[in-house]
Amino acid sequence: MGHVYGPVPSRRLGRSLGVDLVPFKVCSYDCIYCQLGRTTEKTLERREYVPITEIMADLEGLLAQGVRPDYISLAGSGEPTLNSGIGELIRKIKAVTPIPVAVLTNGSLLWRDDVQEELLAADLVLPSLDAGDAALFELVNRPHAGISFARMVEGLETFTRRFPGEVWLEVLLLGGVTGIFHEVEKINALIERIQPNRVQLNTVARPPVEDFAYALSLKQMRALQQAFTVPVELIGGIDQGNAAPDGASAAGAERILALLERRPCTCDDLARGLGIHVLAAMKELDPLLATGQIQTVVIGGKHFYRARPEEREGVALP
Template identity: 55%
Template sequence: MSTVYKHVYGPVPSRRLGRSLGVDALTFKSCSFDCVYCQLGRTTNHTVERREYVPTAEILDELRRKLAENDRPEYISFAGSGEPTLHSGLGEIIRGIKAMTDVPVVVFTNGSLLWKPEVRADLRAADVVIPSLDGGDAALLDKVNRPEPSLSFDRIVEGLVAFRDEFPGRLWLEVMLLGGVSDDDASVDAIARIAERIRPDKVQINSVCRPPAESWALPVSASRLLEIRERFALPNVEIIAEHLDDMAHTAFRTQIREEDILALIERRPCTAAGVAAGLNIHVTEALKHLEMLVADGKAVTQLTDGQVFYSACELREEGK
């Protein structure tokens, strides 16, 4: 019987990190933002409280056992179902990983808490930090990210700038753009000016490619993304886009039987969290498999009350 992990998942294929071993240090949907494009639906625990959401010792024990399986990932990444910097033991966990392995550590963060010196200190031991900046002014950030009310735009930006000054590792700034909302020249230029202040090693321009929490969170066309890239004066600006590369995903597809997922979503529509609970896997793993089924034309999505539900296509051939 395979070992069941609650806080560690994968390795899963990542378009930026190759095979990434994920660490989820939060309870589901605990976040300081409530982003309109989030593929996991609306935030249910909207908070800026830093605490030990799940036991630090449990996370480190799972990582130790997972790494002992000798399935070496290319990165160990903090992401999952909430904002990693909310966990008060994040620094201890990163340092603990560094004592176990030389696999580089990546933290995906919305950047909202980098104004706190203790958060910047916790992240300093990571190899790569990928914060996001989705709006160049308070109004746009409020519309796209819906931050917890105590957070201010100016404080978030100053935190990003301060972190760049202190962080010895690689900083990749992700910019998520929405069609008809933040892809106009003025909005892009405002973000680009702040990016120049932050001085990241890389800017990664992204757009919606998964079913979002709000139906009006629309993707930006590929041609427009190319135009937007040219509006950034920084030297290393790239467009990242979700893609399902067969070679990268072949091994991952074999980890969970497609038939088991389809059996769940044929009976009734399920969220990614529902599929994860039904198959006893992590929600991020479930989401990856569901995205593949949608790409293969075997599943469809429907947005209901801010939650994305997956169901099997009705016209599946007999025996397929």
């Protein structure tokens, strides 16, 4: 299962089966808050980084095992719209399963006609908007030189108007940077232009790449939420109704490592996402820790497990 991982516990999508369309950290941004580390290849080149036939083989194999997530999410460890086969992949997924397809994107390429056309078959697109002006866009997202702030915002606006499904815009705020009222007012003005179906407010929840990417407290988030003139929802914790049943079986070390290579998780995250008991998750984590394949990090008082950097670089993608 080199290209499909999870299901992962998603605060936005419930249990989400992830699909990786590019090699590790091939992206158009190098965001200071990224949970996966620094971008290894910052690019705007669109090509079939991962063969669609291989992705479908992995996906159909998991679906045949009875895995039934709430969404199949095209996301992974880089920017999925860089894969030129994303449109073909969406169509093929919808031909074999009724599970809705979501695309999690940084939104940097939505100004391109070809990207817009290819995403039209998806059920849900979740782009990001992390800054209200060009200066903070450069600071927070560290985009490829070929992406201007104005072009990125225009892409969000034109795609949202064209897309027949729903667009849920994520706004991630950082303490002392964008998490202040003056900056939120700028972001709000852009949201009024873009007019997404939902706006979801977020802050750092997993270990960021840069130590100065500070999370906001719940009290601060609620205060900033009031500064928006459009309806804004705070992204909360995992729904406890998604907890794994007591009798669930082990997921296997390979599936757990594949998940942790893409995103840090707590033990509870792993249990809920993979549909196993929390004790089974702990049993699988112990040998991975002992052999040094994963490590722990504490953020916000929670213990997260993640693949060691040298393991991440070895993700089995072309």
